[in-house]
Amino acid sequence: MSDDRATRILYGLSTGVDQPSNDVVWRIEALLGHEDEIFVDVRHVRGDDTVGGIGVVITATRVIRAQWSTPRQRVARQSTVTVETWSRRALVMASIDSSEVLGVNTDADWARDWGAEWPADSVLTLRYEGQLEALTLPLLGGTSHRKNFRELVPYLLADLNR
Numbered sequence: 001m002s003d004d005r006a007t008r009i010l011y012g013l014s015t016g017v018d019q020p021s022n023d024v025v026w027r028i029e030a031l032l033g034h035e036d037e038i039f040v041d042v043r044h045v046r047g048d049d050t051v052g053g054i055g056v057v058i059t060a061t062r063v064i065r066a067q068w069s070t071p072r073q074r075v076a077r078q079s080t081v082t083v084e085t086w087s088r089r090a091l092v093m094a095s096i097d098s099s100e101v102l103g104v105n106t107d108a109d110w111a112r113d114w115g116a117e118w119p120a121d122s123v124l125t126l127r128y129e130g131q132l133e134a135l136t137l138p139l140l141g142g143t144s145h146r147k148n149f150r151e152l153v154p155y156l157l158a159d160l161n162r
Contacts, residue, residue: 005029005036012040013055015140020053024068027083028057035059039152043139054139058152061088063128065135086128091159093127118146124153 006029013020013028020042037057044053052069062085070079098105109119118124118138126135138149 005032009037009040009057012037012057013042013053015042015044018044018046018051018053020055020066020068021070021079023079024055024066024081024083027081028055028064028066031062031064031083031085032057032059033062035061039148041137041139041145041149056135056137056139058088058156062086063088063135086131088156088159089162090129090131091126091156091162092129093125094157094160095125095127096122097125114146114150116147116150117143118150118153120146124149124156126156 006025009028009032010019010022010025013025037059039056039058041056042053044051047069050069050071052067055066055068057064057066064083064085066081066083068079068081096105096110098107100106103121105122109122120141123136123138126137128135138145
């Protein structure tokens with residue numbers, strides 16, 4: 001295992017306010033195999049008694065999704081963590097679905113050219129063969145993150161042709 005790689009994953013899954021626990025990061029790192037991350041995304045969820053989240057790491061050939069929930073008063077063996085990986089070649093559909101209820105991909109979001117940046121409040125839904133849950137990215141906002149995601153999109157769409 002690589003401390004440098006684990007540190008990069010931890011940094012990528014941190015928002016400045018929240019970060020996953022080390023056990024989540026090391027599980028992700030274990031599933032990276034010999035590959036490095038090319039995109040890392042995260043959404044943290046704070047409940048009254050728990051801190052959780054979803055993290056996504058994309059490599060050249062795979063997608064890794066981690067979901068976790070940890071009690072605020074951390075007690076050994078009390079967290080729930082699932083880390084799974086699958087081939088990027090399993091991508092069967094990509095869509096940009098508007099939802100006024102969720103406030104994503106609205107007409108206003110797509111009413112102008114964002115250049116090198118993915119539109120704010122807009123997401124790409126990816127459906128992979130064998131996965132019950134679609135993957136919706138990006139999870140995190142911010143201009144530089146949206147630029148990184150926009151650069152990744154053509155590569156994800158190329159996965160449809162593999």
